Amino acid sequence: MNLVTFDxxxxxxxxxxxxxxxxxxxxxxxxxxxAVIQANAVRSYRLMCADCGQLCGGAIAHTKLSExxxxxxxxxxxxxxxxxxxxxxxxxxxxxxxxxAPVSVFxxxxxxxxxxxxxxxxxxxxxxxxxxxxxxxxxxRRA
Numbered sequence: 001m002n003l004v005t006f007d008x009x010x011x012x013x014x015x016x017x018x019x020x021x022x023x024x025x026x027x028x029x030x031x032x033x034x035a036v037i038q039a040n041a042v043r044s045y046r047l048m049c050a051d052c053g054q055l056c057g058g059a060i061a062h063t064k065l066s067e068x069x070x071x072x073x074x075x076x077x078x079x080x081x082x083x084x085x086x087x088x089x090x091x092x093x094x095x096x097x098x099x100x101a102p103v104s105v106f107x108x109x110x111x112x113x114x115x116x117x118x119x120x121x122x123x124x125x126x127x128x129x130x131x132x133x134x135x136x137x138x139x140x141r142r143a
Contacts, residue, residue, distance in 0.1 A: 002074055003032035005050040015064055019047055022103055024054040031056060033069055034076035038096070041080050045073055054110070086118035096122050 007029050011017050020031065030050035036059075037043050044059035055076070062070070085092045096119060101112035117125065 003034070003048070003050055004072060005030045005032045007031075011047075016047065016060060019057040019060045019064075021057040022055070024049040024052050024056055025107075026052040026054075028052065033060070033065065033073045035070075035073040036076055037078040037080055041094070045070060046076070048076060084116045086121050087115050088117060088121040091118040091120070093118055098122055098125065 006014070008017070008031075011020065011031055026049060028049040028051045031047045032050050033045050034048045034055075035043055035045055036055075045062070045065055046059060047056040048054065049056055079097065080094065083092075084095045086095055095116035097114045098117045099109055099112065099114050101109045103109045106112065
């Protein structure tokens with residue numbers, strides 16, 4: 001992968017520091033911009049650790065990147081797969097990879113299982129679970 005890299009100072013100077021929301025575990029100081037093709041075939045751009053290859057945040061606003069940034073970003077992942085179906089409803093109208101371990105809660109979120117969900121089922125899961133507080137097991141509540 002031909003990755004153009006820059007350090008944390010350049011990240012800040014380019015106004016991209018806010019997109020580094022998931023620092024990698026290798027304590028890297030060099031980052032690159034990579035392209036990700038989402039399940040709905042939309043191309044997005046993200047920061048990636050230049051040392052360990054872990055994605056370090058969410059999608060970067062296209063307006064924050066120059067044309068050369070976008071055209072020079074190597075393809076990191078392509079999530080469009082016509083053979084993959086939603087595990088809940090069976091749709092193959094583009095699926096997204098759902099992480100069962102929230103990034104905001106687990107340091108090792110990337111080591112937990114994932115499941116393919118269509119955008120509708122994925123959105124429903126997040127809307128339903130947003131703000132949900134896990135209750136103790138039923139047996140513990142009865143004691």
